[in-house]
Amino acid sequence: MQTHAHLTLYGAQASGSVAVEAALTLLGLPYHLIEGATWAEEAARDRVATSNPMRQIPTLVMPDGEVMTESAAILIYLADLDPAATLAPAPSDPRRRQFLRWMLYVSSAIYSLHWIKPDVKRIGAPESCRDAVVEAVHERIAFCWANMDSQLTPGDYLLGDELTVLDLYVAVVSRFGPWRERFHEVAPNMTPAVRRVDAEPRLAALWRERFPEE
Numbered sequence: 001m002q003t004h005a006h007l008t009l010y011g012a013q014a015s016g017s018v019a020v021e022a023a024l025t026l027l028g029l030p031y032h033l034i035e036g037a038t039w040a041e042e043a044a045r046d047r048v049a050t051s052n053p054m055r056q057i058p059t060l061v062m063p064d065g066e067v068m069t070e071s072a073a074i075l076i077y078l079a080d081l082d083p084a085a086t087l088a089p090a091p092s093d094p095r096r097r098q099f100l101r102w103m104l105y106v107s108s109a110i111y112s113l114h115w116i117k118p119d120v121k122r123i124g125a126p127e128s129c130r131d132a133v134v135e136a137v138h139e140r141i142a143f144c145w146a147n148m149d150s151q152l153t154p155g156d157y158l159l160g161d162e163l164t165v166l167d168l169y170v171a172v173v174s175r176f177g178p179w180r181e182r183f184h185e186v187a188p189n190m191t192p193a194v195r196r197v198d199a200e201p202r203l204a205a206l207w208r209e210r211f212p213e214e
Contacts, residue, residue, distance in 0.1 A: 007031040008061040010048040012038070016071045016111060017058035018211045019172040023078045023165050025206050027085055039118045072107035075165040076100070086162045095159050102148060102158070102166055109144045111173050113137050138178035142186045145174070149187035157193045163200070171197040175211060 007024070009031050011017025024031050036044025038057050045055040051067050052059040060068040068074050079088030089095040116123055120133040155161040158170065171194050174183040184191045198207065207213075 006063040008034060010034045010036065010051065010057045010059040010061075012036055012044070012057055013209075014175070014211050015057060016172060018206070019071060019165070019168045020058045020060065020074050020078070021210060022168045022172070022203055022206055023075055023087065026087065026163075026168075026202060027078060027082055029078070029081075070107065071111065072103045072169070075169055076103060079165045087165050089159065089164070099159055099164065099166055102152075103169065105144075105148060106166075106169050106173055110141055111176075113141055114176055117177070134177070138182070141176075142178055142182050145183055145190075146186040149189045152189055154189060154193045156196060158190060163197065167193060167197045170194055172211065175213065180213065 007029060009017060009020060009024070011021060011033055012035060015037065021031075021033070034047060036047050036057070038044045038048060038055055044057075048057060048059050049055045051061050052069050054069065056069065058069075058071055058074060060074050062068070068077060076088060079085070083090060089099050114137075116137055117134050120130045121127065123133070125133045152158060157163050157167045159166060170190065174180060174187075174194060183194075187194075197203070198213070
């Protein structure tokens, strides 16, 4: 595996960047974290804007200055750095197709919806309708989790008996609204695997410090 001594990650506690932090932790890759909740702080948006004009996290900066954005892309890239860590099925593995499918599904069908919630005017809704819009977003997210759940047959983890970055991704994104209680209700097949990720000893300190469950 290549050594990446000076990766820089723009992220925030209780955000999607924690999945990237989890992958980096499992891979033993050192990184410098620049903290900032971009959905709440103008200063945080300004900081990340120097690397990502979308002013969003996570944003990963390579030692040579190359920038990676999009959480699913970052996680897939990191997983492929060290095949021995088995954080992603190899390209020749038949599970690779479903791995890519569900990584992109979580990103596009679920995670992306959270972009609406801080400012419903982004989709043309008046602020007075915010509660109704957020409730509708949460219902859609619950539907999407249920759809994914109905098409997976997990082993110990979502794609079998090896932990992958898909497990990390779902473990983090399922902590967002409509929150874990609803996730467990609509995704009973995925729930045991996600709980196993929650209990992963190598990530205990990270979960406690970066995304503690309520």
